[in-house]
Amino acid sequence: MHIKTPLLESRSLSQKVPGTVWLKMDALQPSGSFxxxxxxxxxxxxxxxxxxxxxxxxxxxxxxxxxxxxxxxxxxxxxxxxxxxxxxxxxxxxxxxxxxxxxxxxxxxxxxxxxxxxxxxxxxxxxxDDPLLWQGHASIIDEICENDITPDLVIVSVGGGGLLCGVIEGLQRNKLKNTRVLAMETQGAESLHLSLQQGSIVTLPEITSIATSLGAKKIAQHTFESAQKCKVISNVVSDSQAIDACLQFIRDHRIVVEPACGAALAPLYQSSPFLREYNNIVVIVCGGVVATLEQLHQWQKSVG
Missing domain, CATH: 3.40.50.1100 (Rossmann fold)
Structure with a gap:
């Protein structure tokens, strides 16, 4: 059902970190997302x-x-x-x-x-939350390996955790045991981040982030266990930072993505210090069907 999507070197993002940034362009899937x-x-x-x-x-x-x-x-x-x-x-x-x-x-x-x-x-x-989903999502790592790219770090947005589980499964079946995973969420939808901090699955009382694609009140059990086992790095950005990343991505790469995807792009646009130790960084540009330029500007105004 899916297509093999391009793996593109981003010169603009590579200028913001010491290493090379690669974009796995799943925003180009026929349904609009990974x-x-x-x-x-x-x-x-x-x-x-x-x-x-x-x-x-x-x-x-x-x-x-x-x-x-x-x-x-x-x-x-x-x-x-x-x-x-x-x-x-x-x-x-x-x-x-x-x-x-x-x-x-x-x-x-x-x-x-x-x-x-x-x-x-x-x-x-x-x-x-289905093993069949994770098995299918793992193909995204298979395709990265087919391009002869060995990532030091894969950056992925997390909602319920289906994509994260797939990325971890893909890294394991391609024997990329040294590749780290950075899981990104937005404030108000950070169920994984809080769960890892507490050591048990946290259920959010409500979703307050505009990144509704990340709006699962709690992550899947398998997501939590996989993130702990693989020592996933967890980080959180604001809605404003995610939206700004989306708008900058349009300027740099002429592709519209939603704030949930912007969460994965944000640490790169911010030149986050913890990215300095990685040579090959792959960010999953997961897409988003509801995003339009008009909607992004409306969200930008709403969050100040």
Missing amino acids: KVRGIGFACREYAHRGTKKFISSSGGNAGVAVAFCGRKLNIPVSVVVPKSTTERAKELTRLENAEVIVHGDTWNEAHLYAMELVDDSAAYIHPF
Whole structure:
């Protein structure tokens, strides 16, 4: 379902750190984000098992990816979205011929309702917590290795942790045991960061970040265990820093990404001191279907 995306050297970002910065451009996936890697892998597997319908819950990228895969496999899709979901996200999901059901104020409420809709003929496609997703997302590391690039550091945005789990699995199966992972979140959605600090999974009382694609109140258990085992570096930026990174990325590379992706770009644009020890830095440009230049400017004004 997914395509092999370019791995581009970023001259502008490489000027901000001692090493070389590489961009894994998953914003160019046909569904608009990296999500189609794992979701496509899962959908194919469930279709092979005889599934007649896909049900998912999402406020954006995952829902569009499931809808895209369902259309390609000729399997109907229903996506439950919370009330906070943008009209653009709902429009893009319907454009892929999926049914959109609005329920609940948060993703967690939409997720619980979606689970109630699952019967023996349907498969639930979780946005981030499914081993099939992680296996599919791991292909992003396979492709980096095919380019003969051995990263010292991979920078990844974290919401529920599906991409992080996939990156860790990909590093393990390519025997890149010396490659470190930097997990980036925004303030108000830092469930991984707080969990690692506390030593147990933390459930956020609410999501206050505008980076709603990172808006899981708690990470998956496997995410927490993998991050601890692999000694993932965790860091947090503000909404303002994430948005500024998105706008600078447009200027430098002419690609629009959402603030969730901006979180991964932000430490590079800030020339963060802890990046100085790495020679080859790969940042996963994960994309984002709801982002537009107009929306980014609106968010910028809202956060001051």
